[in-house]
Amino acid sequence: MASTLPSRRNFLALAGLTALSVSMTAACGTGGSGGGASADGKVRFEWWNIATTEPGKSLFPQIATAFTTAHPNVAINTTSLENEAFKSKLTATTSSGKLPDVFQTWGGGVLQQQVDAGLVEDLTDLLDWSSELTPVSLQAYQFGGRTYGVPYDIGMVGFWYNKKLFAKAGITTPPATWAEFLDDVRKLKAAGVTPIALAGKEKWPGHYYWAYLAMRVAGLPALEKAATTKDFTGAGFVQAGVHLKELVDLQPFQTAFLGAGYATPGGQAATMGNGKAAMELMGQWGPSVQKDAGADLGADLGFFPFPTVDGGVGRATEVFGGGGGFALRKGAPKEALDFLKFFVLENESKLLASNGYLPVVKGAESQLTDANKKVVAGSLVKATGFQLFLDQAYPPAVGQEVNDSVADLIAGKKTPEQVTASITEAAKSA
Template structure:
């Protein structure tokens, strides 16, 4: 159930040249023949600049080249999207093209016949995409979605805040991270921004700690056995409680959302905290959520989640995933072709140049201009293993319980020993 990938260069920076990998779909200036009128209902969660405008432009360009096709774009905030999608899936009426993170949720959608098997439709060009990025969208060897973004979660930090607190180098171990938290608090700086209300950002800590303590094998075993009530996951909870007990988060974090005006990203972008644990999209969301157009600019830096002393996991094992799209079962025939244009090299370079996307098309990696994204790409390039977000890797009910339980642990309403039993109980029912 987990997306567990052994050592490889996830970004495939060395390989065929751009010319050899350009996609041949209509949309590179070629106008398709007209046909029966088609409307593609497209739901995505890039509801802020820069991707909001870029996606809109790409839809208009496709309509211009395919005069019989209309793309009805519906940008949605992540949580609003999840709720709306759940309603449409229960009614067995999914949108034609919709945001997907792959993993357990996509498997359930595929098994319920709600998404199209597009394996044969993408066979001519799927090899141009990174295998690591495609894996979460593959169910039993068949492809049900296409990724446009790949990345990892790590710790983003404010260089100036670290300097003021006397932290000379990013923490490489959990003990060093706790020491950094102490130094930041002593300097009068909020150590960590967290969106406690959204829950999913908190699960990143528990998941990474489990990886560092037990290694990727522990997560794979949990998927196979449907059992989280093991020493590894209990220890991960205890380590997280060590951090929580230090009160490292901003005031009101339990009510904070990720992308709201006073949420986690804005807290970082407005210099209200020194660190956040977040994915590759963090710099762009910080900038769009802050009072400054650039957020904290070149004062922002990145380091991988630290190792845990005595743990079996490697500090070079990455945790994350990406963004992609699935095709609804009743989608018009033009939908897969439109999806193909979104991930063709030219458009992937444009997306990469915004700093909001790490491309999945191997010919587009040269478009990564943002220094921080280059650092993330470099870390992915030497990753010894890869684990998909736990709330996506497992079935939706299990993923939701992981988020809920992580939030309860952080809020202090449940102990580490309790949450593993709660998650296991849900997992056993799947």
């Protein structure tokens, strides 16, 4: 995610998390990490989020202020951190057995480890409004039939592209297959256009390529099986790396991409937003971060799903992605959950109007006005399969290794076979 994403997602290993034996059974309102009633009689709780870029940078404080205005007995202490800084800080505080009252989460393996350590509130019996949310948006926050998080955004990763630069290269239709995609990369280079912007420094954007190729070649069942058997050395996973190397060998990325950040000045989003690259593989938040870090491409911006791979078993209707949500620490004040209900249900229209998020409330997709957002939402509605970001779906150490190994492949430091071996080793050790 940008700092409003999820997105994304170079997860640091939650050191020592599974060994924690911390009791977090304080009654609601007592506040184990800064939350609870204070000397002035107000209920105070901590809220950690990653809204450091627009639209969340402005919108999130507005929503918090609206809530405290309507509930003068509540005070919210907000901490907004850039994506990687947030994950590093949360890892440290988790390892100490503490979590903020309300904290950003993308669900999956990271949240599950926090749940297994007894640090997260089970919301199942408290969310009497969960039926108003779409099932796919809740999926990443549910384990064993229980719910541990509240989503505010959901979407998928795909290619955002510059129509003007495609036209310059003589490309009239977005590619539908990997072979066509590689041909288009060659056409863009021949036209003097940088084909792809990539934040090589942050690693998580690079893992999108390998993950999608694994889905397209080996298929979703293979990813599910690998998660269970802890073996990613199958031919389909190796082939995913081979196809990614085909792309890397074309040198499609911007100059100095290995040192580029995502939302930083001159980074991936700015390179794309300023029209200096033709494509970026990114989630639903992509356009808003492009605008915040660079410029608004407006009508020149288009979207197409990740191509299929000839001979692969995966289909174009199987999507890869995720969204953003919030979880509560065990024993957080009940007002914290009231805030999440207010944030999601009563402010869904504002979230969608900001053009930075996709709907999690049933029926809210009708409020979308942006053409590209409609395409993404429509793809989700028609999806025949869904895979959460691998660096979230798997345990933290495994997700970290996916990011690191794929980054090494892109940098020319690992072979496709070495990537799968390293991920397998991490999975067996997790």
